[in-house]
Amino acid sequence: MATIKDVAQSAGVSISTVSLTFANPERVSPDTAQRIWKAADLLGYRPNPLAQSLKRGRSRMIGVLVGDISSPFFGRLLKSVEKRALERGYLMIVADTDGDPARELELLDQFTAQRIAGLMISPHGSSAAYGRRLAGFKTPIVMVDHRFRGADLDYVASDTRMAARMLTDHLINLGHRRIAQITGPVQLYTAAERVEGYREAMQAAGLQVDEGLLVDGRYRDTESYAQTMRLMTRRDKPTAILAASNMMALGALQAIQELGYSCPQDVSLATIDDIPWSAVIQPKLTMVLQDIEQIAQISADYLLDRVEATSPIPIAPRESVLVPRLSIGNSTAPPTLKTDLDHLHVSLSS
Amino acid sequence: MATIKDVAQSAGVSISTVSLTFANPERVSPDTAQRIWKAADLLGYRPNPLAQSLKRGRSRMIGVLVGDISSPFFGRLLKSVEKRALERGYLMIVADTDGDPARELELLDQFTAQRIAGLMISPHGSSAAYGRRLAGFKTPIVMVDHRFRGADLDYVASDTRMAARMLTDHLINLGHRRIAQITGPVQLYTAAERVEGYREAMQAAGLQVDEGLLVDGRYRDTESYAQTMRLMTRRDKPTAILAASNMMALGALQAIQELGYSCPQDVSLATIDDIPWSAVIQPKLTMVLQDIEQIAQISADYLLDRVEATSPIPIAPRESVLVPRLSIGNSTAPPTLKTDLDHLHVSLSS
DNA sequence: GTGAAAGCGCTAACAG
DNA sequence: CTGTTAGCGCTTTCAC
Numbered sequence: 001m002a003t004i005k006d007v008a009q010s011a012g013v014s015i016s017t018v019s020l021t022f023a024n025p026e027r028v029s030p031d032t033a034q035r036i037w038k039a040a041d042l043l044g045y046r047p048n049p050l051a052q053s054l055k056r057g058r059s060r061m062i063g064v065l066v067g068d069i070s071s072p073f074f075g076r077l078l079k080s081v082e083k084r085a086l087e088r089g090y091l092m093i094v095a096d097t098d099g100d101p102a103r104e105l106e107l108l109d110q111f112t113a114q115r116i117a118g119l120m121i122s123p124h125g126s127s128a129a130y131g132r133r134l135a136g137f138k139t140p141i142v143m144v145d146h147r148f149r150g151a152d153l154d155y156v157a158s159d160t161r162m163a164a165r166m167l168t169d170h171l172i173n174l175g176h177r178r179i180a181q182i183t184g185p186v187q188l189y190t191a192a193e194r195v196e197g198y199r200e201a202m203q204a205a206g207l208q209v210d211e212g213l214l215v216d217g218r219y220r221d222t223e224s225y226a227q228t229m230r231l232m233t234r235r236d237k238p239t240a241i242l243a244a245s246n247m248m249a250l251g252a253l254q255a256i257q258e259l260g261y262s263c264p265q266d267v268s269l270a271t272i273d274d275i276p277w278s279a280v281i282q283p284k285l286t287m288v289l290q291d292i293e294q295i296a297q298i299s300a301d302y303l304l305d306r307v308e309a310t311s312p313i314p315i316a317p318r319e320s321v322l323v324p325r326l327s328i329g330n331s332t333a334p335p336t337l338k339t340d341l342d343h344l345h346v347s348l349s350s
Numbered sequence: 351m352a353t354i355k356d357v358a359q360s361a362g363v364s365i366s367t368v369s370l371t372f373a374n375p376e377r378v379s380p381d382t383a384q385r386i387w388k389a390a391d392l393l394g395y396r397p398n399p400l401a402q403s404l405k406r407g408r409s410r411m412i413g414v415l416v417g418d419i420s421s422p423f424f425g426r427l428l429k430s431v432e433k434r435a436l437e438r439g440y441l442m443i444v445a446d447t448d449g450d451p452a453r454e455l456e457l458l459d460q461f462t463a464q465r466i467a468g469l470m471i472s473p474h475g476s477s478a479a480y481g482r483r484l485a486g487f488k489t490p491i492v493m494v495d496h497r498f499r500g501a502d503l504d505y506v507a508s509d510t511r512m513a514a515r516m517l518t519d520h521l522i523n524l525g526h527r528r529i530a531q532i533t534g535p536v537q538l539y540t541a542a543e544r545v546e547g548y549r550e551a552m553q554a555a556g557l558q559v560d561e562g563l564l565v566d567g568r569y570r571d572t573e574s575y576a577q578t579m580r581l582m583t584r585r586d587k588p589t590a591i592l593a594a595s596n597m598m599a600l601g602a603l604q605a606i607q608e609l610g611y612s613c614p615q616d617v618s619l620a621t622i623d624d625i626p627w628s629a630v631i632q633p634k635l636t637m638v639l640q641d642i643e644q645i646a647q648i649s650a651d652y653l654l655d656r657v658e659a660t661s662p663i664p665i666a667p668r669e670s671v672l673v674p675r676l677s678i679g680n681s682t683a684p685p686t687l688k689t690d691l692d693h694l695h696v697s698l699s700s
Numbered sequence: 701g702t703g704a705a706a707g708c709g710c711t712a713a714c715a716g
Numbered sequence: 717c718t719g720t721t722a723g724c725g726c727t728t729t730c731a732c
Contacts, residue, residue, distance in 0.1 A: 001460075003725060014703045019727060023506070029701055046463045047560045050409065051725035054400040054708050061443070069432065070425035079420040079446050091460065093411070095436065096429050110441065112351075113396045212514065222628070250627045257630070277571070277600045283631050352710055364719045369711060379717060401709035404724050 002043035011039040022047065053115055058139075061091045062303060066119040067146075072246070073273065073292065074122075078143070080296030081120065081239035087303050089220035090117060101125030105133055112139070118303040122146045126187045144299045147189045154306070156299040158290035158322040160190050160272065164197030164242065166288055166326050167270040171240045172205045176268060176335045180213035180231050180238035182224050182248050191219070194244045194272060213238055217248045224251035232259050232267065239335040240268035246275040247284060252329075264333035272324075284329035291322060314332040352393035361389040372397065383685035403465055408489075411441045412653060413461035415471040417449040417496075423623065423642065424472075427494070430646030433545070438654050440467060451475030455483055458545060462489070468653040472496045476537050490656035494649045496683065497539045504656070506649040508640035508672040510540050510622065514547030514592070515689050516638055516676050517620045521590045525684045526618060530581050530588035532567040532598050541569070544594045544622060563588055567598040574601035583619065584610055589685040590618035596625040599635060603681075622674075634679035642682045 008015040013032060021028045021036045028036075053059035062085055066074045077330075082092045093116065097103045101124050111119060111308055118140040125131070125148065134141070134151055143155040164181075171179050181198050184191030195214060202209050215231065217224035224243060231238060232255065243249035251269030258264050263269050270286040278285060298320045309315055363382060371378045371386045378386075381545060389395075403409035412435055416424045432442045443466065447454045451474050468490040475481070475498065484491070484501055492504040514531075521529050534541030545564060552559050560677040565581060567574035574587050574593060581588060582605065593599035599621030606613050613619050613633055620636040628635060648670045659665055 005725080015726080016704080016728080017702055020702085023727080027701075032701080048465075048725050049398055049463055050404040050406070050465055052710090054398070054404050054710090055725080057708075059400065067430070070422070070429040071728080072420070072422070072425070075420035075422075075425040078444070079418070082444065082446050091443055091464065092445070094428070094432065094443055095442070096432050109396070113399055114441070115398075115400055141732050213382065247627075250630045254630050277597075279606050280600045298655060304453070355709080365710080366712080366720080367718055370718085373711080377717075382717080398709050401724090402711080404726090405709085405711050407724075 001048075002045040003080060004045070004047065006043055007040050007045050009037065010043060011035045040190075046223075057115060058117055060089060060117045061093050061114065061116050062118045062120060062300075063107075063114070063116040064092055064094045065104055065107055065111075065119065066094070067097055067122055067124055069096045071092060072275075073145070076292045077296045080293045084297055084300035085304070089119065090307075094329045097124065099124045101127070102128050105130070108133070108137065112137075114218070118142070118307045120299060120303055123148045123151075123273045124188065140303055142299050142303040142306075144295065145190065149189060152317050154299070154302040154318050156295055156302060156320045156322075157190075157294065158324045159199070160324075161197035162195040163272050163288040163290075163324045164194040164244070165201045166324070167242050167272065167286070168195075168198045168201035168206075168337055170286065170326065170328070171242065171268060171270060171332060172201060172207065172330060174240075176240040177207060178210065178213065178236070179240045179242060180215065181242045181244060182215055182217040182227055182252060183244050184219040184248075185216060188219075192295075195225065198242065217247065217251070218246065219245050221247040221251035221254075223253045224248035225295055228252040228255035229259070232256065232261060238267065240332070243269065243271040246271055246273040246287075249275065249287070250281075253281075253285075263331050265336060268332040268335075270332050278329075283331040286327065286329045286332040288324040289327050290324050294322060295320075352395040352400075354395070356393055356398065357386060357390050357395050375522060384424070391579055407465060408467055409465045410439060411443050411464065412468045412470060412650075412657075413457075413464070413466040414442055414444045415447055415454055415457055415461075415469065416444070417447055417472055417474055418444045422625075423495070424514075426642045427646045430643045431650045435603065435654070438650075440654065440657075447474065449474045451477070455480070458483070458487065462487075468492070468657045470494055470649060473498045473501075474538065476627050478510060490653055491654040492649050492656075494645065495540065496566040501541060502667050504652040504668050506645055506652060506670045506672075507540075508645065508674045510674075511543040511547035511673045513548070513622050513638040513640075514544040514594070515551045516674070517592050517622065517636070518548045518549075518551035519555075520636065520676065520678070521592065521618060521620060521682060522551060522557065524590075524618065524682060526590040527557060528560065528563065528586070528588045528700075529590045529592060529684075530563040530565065531592045531594060532565055532577055532581075532602060533594050534569040534598075535566060538569075541594060548592065565692055567594065567601070569595050569598065571601035571604075574598035574604045578602040578605035579609070582606065582611065590620070590682070593619065596621055596637075598624040598632040599625065601633075603631075603649045611699065613681050618682040618685075620682050628679075633681040636679040636682040638674040638676050638678065640674050644672060645670075667694050677693035 004015045004018050008018045010154055021033050025033050085092050095107045120142050122145045123143055131148055134148055147155050183195050186192050210218050215227040217227050242254055243252050272288055274289045302318055354365045354368050368386055371383050375383050410513050417677045420513040445457045470492050472495045473493055481498055484498055495507050497505050533545050536542050567577050591602055593602050622638055624639045652668055
């Protein structure tokens with residue numbers, strides 16, 4: 001592995017000149033520069049990033065901290081972020097937090113020790129102490145997908161409250177009144193927003209929210225499966241279900257099918273987030289899609305802009321909240337006579 | 351950020367003693383060690399990994415190079431690898447090669463420059479030059495999922511040839527004779543192996559392989575969709591299809607459904623690799639599953655064992671080829687009278 | 701324009 | 717047992 005010293009020797013100059021040539025070619029005479037460049041690629045010289053980083057106190061790596069690397073959402077996000085980062089000359093170091101704030105903080109320390117240039121994080125903490133740690137972080141941060149309320153940091157995501165509102169509206173317009181939502185854990189920002197969007201739509205339509213129809217699926221397919229089982233075996237079961245995430249929609253669908261119900265005849269189902277291979281799932285689900293590649297691109301750019309910012313005056317936090325797109329499948333339909341009668345019957349007899 | 355110097359000062363010793371204490375506590379008197387440890391965590395001292403790596407010529411990071419971060423297989427693999435690596439004190443840097451050998455090589459150089467401790471790679475190259483580059487790499491390597499033939503490197507994967515054989519046997523035993531395979535690009539190791547396994551099973555059963563039934567789906571759902579369309583609109587269409595990957599199975603299923611055929615009545619479908627949320631896909635696919643977490647664990651351990659090996663005599667390359675598990679769904683069934691008659695009719699009239 | 705020198709934070713002989 | 721010293725490879729004043 002050739003070092004700067006080898007290049008200097010081979011070009012007959014001092015190492016400072018070599019260094020200068022790579023950093024600031026104009027400040028070096030054209031022909032020494034030529035000699036140096038030639039020597040450099042003859043030797044296959046690559047500056048040692050470790051030495052550079054040690055000297056500069058900062059590496060050319062960005063850290064990415066997500067709740068679940070293996071989820072389809074983050075998979076696609078990481079792919080695009082890595083690509084964008086690489087284009088701009090940064091490598092990506094990734095860690096999985098399992099959605100555990102304590103792990104996040106520990107990993108944050110490790111990343112700090114590595115002198116990462118910037119951090120992309122999907123924050124899962126909610127305590128004040130957690131917030132203080134995030135805020136006290138000195139390297140640039142961008143929050144993606146999730147957010148910590150009140151943190152003055154860049155934030156990129158799709159408008160998840162609007163997503164819930166769009167789907168709820170759609171169900172209401174079809175004639176549904178008893179609409180359940182399988183929510184995420186409500187201490188999480190996105191989960192709370194999705195509940196909020198649902199409430200807004202219900203209120204706007206003058207409908208009363210039955211709190212019993214808001215059940216926590218913990219963003220997990222298994223938990224959603226269990227909750228759907230409970231919902232659908234109630235006497236006053238909902239005529240429509242809104243799943244707050246794709247994994248949960250699949251869990252719900254499985255429960256519906258195993259109970260012998262069919263969708264959308266017996267119950268409508270709508271979901272937030274894209275489902276991979278949604279085309280082959282029967283029925284084709286009504287859902288809102290987010291443009292993951294765009295989220296990745298914007299968040300990577302926010303982060304790297306901040307990393308490379310030279311001006312002494314700090315950049316004000318930026319936000320990008322993208323409008324999701326409604327895709328109507330055939331998992332949603334007007335409530336049938338049957339469903340209505342069921343409900344009527346229950347109402348009268350209970 | 352406290353440095354070793356701060357700790358030394360605060361504990362009233364020299365920096366070498368501090369360093370020694372962390373590296374080799376027994377060689378330091380118990381009470382100086384105590385003083386140093388106390389000072390260290392009072393100051394929140396963490397050794398600067400950049401400085402350590404520069405000095406040692408090797409960092410505590412492993413590089414992972416995969417063809418597609420966002421695929422469900424690699425998503426789960428990365429998650430487990432990262433976890434295992436972290437347990438053993440290593441961070442993970444990931445890059446996506448898009449299955450392009452040239453990109454792999456470039457990324458390899460970048461990783462080398464970073465002085466990674468080890469490399470986990472799913473190699474997609476096939477040229478001799480590529481092989482030479484891999485072989486000439488001085489840091490430990492483990493190949494995972496894919497392999498480069500003839501490279502003397504650790505290798506971990508499930509027995510993909512056996513997987514193809516198992517599925518083909520299953521179809522043959524059901525009575526199928528005209529079995530198509532939607533293959534991956536055959537210059538890739540896994541794709542070639544899957545074809546090979548298919549051939550072995552056919553030969554063992556004394557069946558002739560119709561080369562026209564081996565079509566390249568490029569490991570892509572869209573391409574598989576197109577190929578299935580072609581296959582199923584032929585006059586001598588197959589009675590069963592074996593998809594060499596999960597994405598391709600989904601593409602095939604979509605084509606089958608859109609053509610108005612039903613599976614398994616009109617055609618059986620079997621696939622290699624686990625499909626996420628397979629429970630909600632109708633029909634439930636017959637497939638072979640691989641234990642991704644185990645692959646991840648073994649490959650991470652192979653790699654880190656090599657990284658941490660102290661003995662001067664080199665470890666011989668190790669291989670772990672896991673036996674996959676057959677999971678029979680309801681996408682495979684004996685060929686129906688209808689299918690057979692169709693075929694007979696074609697045979698007579700053509 | 702170019703070079704000498706100091707230092708980023710740490711490790712590892714080598715002395716004492 | 718502990719301290720001194722010489723780097724690892726690079727950047728960055730500051731002279732010449």
